[in-house]
Amino acid sequence: MKGGEAREPRIVGDERRRAYLDLLSDVIYETESFFHEEGFLQLLPVMLGRSTDPLGPDPGSSVVKTVEIDYLGQRFYLMNSMILHKQLAVRDIGKIWILSPNVRLERPERAASGKHLFEFTQADFEIPNAAGDEVRALVERFFARLGSRLRGHPAFRSLDVPPPSFSPPWATYTTHELEARYGPSWEEPASRAERQPFWVTCHRREFYDREDPERPGHYRNYDLVYPAGFGEALSGAEREWDPARIRTRIGRDGIPPAAYEAYLEQADHLVPSAGAGFGIERLVRFLVRAPHVGDVQLFRRVPGETPSL
């Protein structure tokens, strides 16, 4: 750089991105204070585990691979999510939550969705002996409180974006209803059609989501979807805790049991629980109406892009 030339704020970029980061910081603060007020114990994240979330079968998931690391003769996996650790932790601790960094090596085509990152942070929580209704009510309280706390945030004025106005309780649909209305790729059209976030229940996916014992083929899980085309906000479920059923589901999903040996060894000690996780970056992207979720990251982690550092 020649002397006297104006230095561009190369990492932050422009004023818009600075406003995104200001809001992000306050979203983290409000998330932390909400979970503390609700009596959750905050745990520090785990990044390497002997088992991690398989992220499938789930039509929404497209990871190329789970990162494996061999260290001192042991095999570790980089966290896709801390779901399995959450399930073990709730038994002894009670209500827990974690700001959990997740690495998900998505296919490059996923960049076009506007909502996929190969590294992001989720607010991940779990409640022992809870039902899905309790979790959904908690999430609605979170959004209502967040909306009122952030309404006067200067970022909305400087970005010329309307401040959030969340008015739960929100509509609930089943995946079957949405598939019938919009076809198998229902998420985007359904999200575009709604003005408030909405719940979608009954997805066929990972072994840790509970299958309804009274209605096989139906699942006691739920996603929250943002309106205006912003797509999935949160995913969660009542959990499967019966070790025999977990083994059957792992077999049915064609997942190599060796990657779940450590988890299965402890599966006899699982207790019923329910929880969920929501991506912090997706939440901020929705609040500021950013074109891509990577825009709210200081160091973008968009599939197929080369990061600055």
Ligand code: ASN
């Ligand atoms: N955090 C999610 C849950 O609690 C799992 C995930 O991120 N895949 O269900």
